[in-house]
Amino acid sequence: MTRRRWIADSRTDTTATLTGDQAVHLARVLRAQPGQIFDVVAGGFLHRAEVLSVNEESVVFTLHEELEAEAALPVHLLMAVFKFDHMEWGIEKATELGAARITPVLARRTEKHLAQAAAKRVERWRRITLEASKQSRRTDVPTIDEPMPLKLALSHVTSETKLLLAETEQENSLRAALQGEVSRVSLAIGPEGGWTPEEMSLFSGSGWQPVTLGPRILRAETAAIAGLAICAALL
Ligand code: SAH
Numbered sequence: 001m002t003r004r005r006w007i008a009d010s011r012t013d014t015t016a017t018l019t020g021d022q023a024v025h026l027a028r029v030l031r032a033q034p035g036q037i038f039d040v041v042a043g044g045f046l047h048r049a050e051v052l053s054v055n056e057e058s059v060v061f062t063l064h065e066e067l068e069a070e071a072a073l074p075v076h077l078l079m080a081v082f083k084f085d086h087m088e089w090g091i092e093k094a095t096e097l098g099a100a101r102i103t104p105v106l107a108r109r110t111e112k113h114l115a116q117a118a119a120k121r122v123e124r125w126r127r128i129t130l131e132a133s134k135q136s137r138r139t140d141v142p143t144i145d146e147p148m149p150l151k152l153a154l155s156h157v158t159s160e161t162k163l164l165l166a167e168t169e170q171e172n173s174l175r176a177a178l179q180g181e182v183s184r185v186s187l188a189i190g191p192e193g194g195w196t197p198e199e200m201s202l203f204s205g206s207g208w209q210p211v212t213l214g215p216r217i218l219r220a221e222t223a224a225i226a227g228l229a230i231c232a233a234l235l
Contacts, residue, residue, distance in 0.1 A: 005137050007130070008042040011063070016042035016049060018059045022134070027056045039067065046139045069139035073098030074184040075231050078153050080107035080191035081118045082220050090221030091125050095132035095142055097228040102129075103156065104147040109193030118147040150199055154206045159184040162208040165227055167194065167217045169210040174227060177211045178234040185235065187227045189220050 008016035026032040032054050040049040040061050046069040049061035077094055081104050094102060106115045125144045133141045161182050213226050
C-alpha cells in the first residue's frame with residue numbers, strides 16, 4: 001500500500017514544515033514522535049522525512065532522500081466556467097483523477113455574473129485542489145490558471161493531442177482519439193449552454209478535434225470526470 005503523503009506548507013533546503021490541519025492530525029491523532037519517518041511532499045518533490053519536532057501548530061521534518069514520484073496524468077483541462085458549486089465539485093474530482101492543469105475559460109455562454117465573479121474564486125479553487133491532492137495522495141498539486149477568454153486559453157495549450165468534448169459530435173469517440181502514440185492531451189469542456197458556433201470554429205482553427213462521450217448529454221462536471229477517467233485508462 002502506498003504510504004500516506006504529507007504536503008509541506010513550507011520548506012528550506014533541509015527541512016519541511018507542516019501547519020494547520022495536517023499538524024493537528026500528526027500531533028493529536030497519530031501522536032507523531034521525533035525520529036519517526038514519513039513521506040513528505042515539499043516544494044513539489046517527494047522525500048523520505050524524519051520528524052524533528054511536533055506540536056499542534058507545526059511539525060518540522062528533516063528531509064532525507066528524494067523518492068521517485070509518479071507523474072500527474074498528462075491531461076490539461078480547459079473547463080468553461082459554470083455554476084460554481086458544480087464546478088468546484090468537478091475541480092475536486094479532476095484533481096483526484098490526476099489532471100495536471102486546469103484552465104477556467106470564460107466562454108460566451110458562461111453566465112455573466114459567474115464570469116465576473118470567477119477571478120475572485122481562483123483562490124478557493126486552488127485550496128480545493130490542495131485538499132483534494134492531499135486526500136488522494138498526489139505528490140503534486142494541479143495548476144489552476146487565472147480564468148481567461150477562450151482565445152487566450154487556446155494560446156496556452158502545449159499538448160499535441162487537443163480534444164474538444166462536444167455533445168454535437170456523433171462519430172469520433174474520445175476513446176478512438178486516444179489510440180496510438182498519444183502522450184499529452186488537452187480536453188476542453190463547455191459551459192451548461194454548450195460552446196457557440198464561433199467558439200467551435202476557434203477550436204477547429206487551432207487544431208482541436210471534436211470527440212463524443214456517447215449519445216447522452218452530460219453535465220459539464222460529468223463530462224470532465226468521464227473524460228479524465230477514459231484518459232487515465234488509455235494513456
Ligand atoms: N448545450 C448542451 C449542454 C452542454 S453540456 C445542451 O443542453 O444541449 C456541457 C458540456 O459538457 C459540453 O459543452 C461538452 O463539452 C460536454 N458534454 C456533454 N455531453 C457530452 C457528450 N455526450 N460527449 C462529449 N461531451 C459532452
